Amino acid sequence: MIISTILFVLGLILIVKGGDYFIESSIEIAKISKLPKILIGATIVSIATTAPEAVVSITASFKNYTQMSVGNSIGSIICNTGLILGITAIISPTKVKGNFTKLKSLMLILFFIIFLKLSFDRTINYSDAWILLILLIIYILFDLLVIMHKKNKPMKDHEIIYSKKNYIKIILLFIIGIVGIFIGSNLLINNGIVIATFIGIPEAVISLTLIALGTSLPELTTALTALKKGHSSLSIGNIIGANILNISLVLGASGFLNDLNISIQNIYLDFVIAFILILILTLTCIFRGKVNRLVGFLLFLIYMIYLFILYYIYF
DSSP: OHHHHHHHHHHHHHHHHHHHHHHHHHHHHHHHTTOOHHHHIIIIIHHHHHHHHHHHHHHHHHTTOHHHHHHHHHHHHHIIIIIIIHHHHHHSOEEOOHHHHHHHHHHHHHHHHHHHHHHTTSEEOHHHHHHHHHHHHHHHHHHHHHHHHHHTSOOOSOOOOOOHHHHHHHHHHHHHHHHHHHHHHHHHHHHHHHHHHHHTOOHHHHIIIIIHHHHHHHHHHHHHHHHHTTOHHHHHHHHHHHHHHIIIIIHHHHHHHSOEEOOHHIIIIIHHHHHHHHHHHHHIIIIISEEOHHHHHHHHHHHHHHHHHHHHHHO
């Protein structure tokens, strides 16, 4: 048990550090492409920060731990929105600039409703996975259209000149990040199952809490770094984009490999909490255009209540 705990923590560390390197290299790639910050947050960075969730859930599905796949994905959505966005909004209210983020928030809630509909039979099968992957294609096409539109507009950011040494460093960080995430995810899954069995709680609960938090740490790091540098729009764009990818890419790819089992707890607790958080985020983006401290506190409070319910049920 001690060895499993050490390996579990090591897996978390590898995922976090691998995620950091992957994010850093992805942001540099985005800078080279000269894209706007809000677009970078909702596309490049969100894809990079979702990589840990994707690798963990897909690997878990491949190993037939399908409840862990679902728990990690939905748990990450809950963690991203309730914990990370809640904390960042409490620290510094975030303005929603332009229609791009509002459209993304609408897309997020629409995708989640479709996922709920698919999960009513308590299984995400091969056909359902294809629908989710089609949503991913729609999401990517939407981003490409926005990129084409934005690229036609003049950029205010100063041009950055990269040397050959810089390019090599970016590529190395990208590769090291991917390898770290892959190795860490395997350590996380294998030892997370051992810990869950030892404690006597379902693997889904471990994935909804510890593993989801671990794989969401890159989003938290990105959000806090964005706040520190005064780029709060990148933070909210990243959260929305990451949540969309958790639904379409992570669950879609996981369900493509193996049928995903949906538990009663998923339907009546986890999905409900996730939907409430997403609904609050979407309505706030569309009608208020700003995630203020009150909304941030509400999101964080819902997340803490959710953890308390899980603790009450299993402990």
